[in-house]
């Protein structure tokens with residue numbers, strides 16, 4: 231374990247923001263992390279860095295979670311149970327599953343980030359949320375350094391939400407995630423319009439896991455910027471949930487407003503649509519801007535500071551509130 235002094239965090243966050251870490255350490259085992267917790271409890275954790283906006287230098291010890299490894303705990307004819315360590319790259323893990331014919335997470339292809347952070351915000355895309363395949367989560371309790379296990383139910387998963395964002399925020403360092411994936415009779419989810427269209431265009435009628443993953447990769451590449459090319463953190467805001475009555479009002483004014491029903495009382499409206507209507511799509515503001523193909527994504531054109539991007543986010547929030555009377559909640563962690 232070696233602590234480095236004054237390093238830039240630019241390559242550790244997908245927004246590509248350069249802030250200074252006064253002290254930085256990379257850990258590659260649970261044991262190392264436990265040793266570290268014996269001497270220091272005030273840690274700033276960084277894993278894939280795909281869901282954060284860094285707006286200031288970090289004075290506390292930055293810990294890069296780099297614990298790798300995938301193990302098969304058990305399997306039968308129908309399913310496989312895996313434990314995957316937190317530092318594994320999410321998309322590489324998805325591809326590994328597909329090459330082994332393990333089904334369940336193919337719709338979550340190409341999501342940036344690491345396995346250890348996927349449960350925190352319950353990553354989701356194209357009709358699938360990661361919570362549906364998670365069996366358990368292991369993590370170290372910061373206060374005691376003990377390894378604790380959470381069942382799926384204990385994580386209280388919701389839309390882009392879990393206890394790790396709420397009651398347990400800052401108290402647990404996730405070290406591994408358990409998954410149950412199918413080996414046959416896969417429950418394929420192709421109902422999302424864009425997937426169907428992509429499969430039809432390729433004349434695929436009986437899609438394999440790989441076909442679906444390839445379709446998702448093509449869709450994502452056509453809409454979402456690659457963080458290796460343009461810094462970004464995926465959806466910057468959550469899709470707001472509004473009441474049916476508020477939605478009917480909105481629909482009167484904008485008959486084409488897209489929506490997803492959440493319950494009898496509530497409707498989810500795509501934030502990307504609201505932001506586009508408000509005129510922000512594809513607009514550049516100094517070193518940052520709103521992506522030209524998906525207005526829910528804020529981008530760093532090179533040298534933006536976190537503060538600059540945060541200011542733009544606030545400007546968008548104010549405009550959406552003013553135009554539609556809807557509050558947009560930021561999905562990315564603002565540091």
Ligand code: EPU
Pocket residue numbers: 354355356357453454463464465466467468469488500501502503504506511523524525526561
């Ligand atoms: N839309 C617009 N303009 C835009 C963007 C979207 O009008 O600039 C409209 C689309 O035409 C469509 C609707 O909004 O009718 C939904 O758009 P899309 O299918 O792109 O999905 P989204 O609701 O904007 C969510 C997730 C994405 C995920 C996609 C696909 C959230 C916050 N975002 O976006 O997740 O990939 O669905 O399932 O729920 C992420 O979290 O980083 C992320 C990319």
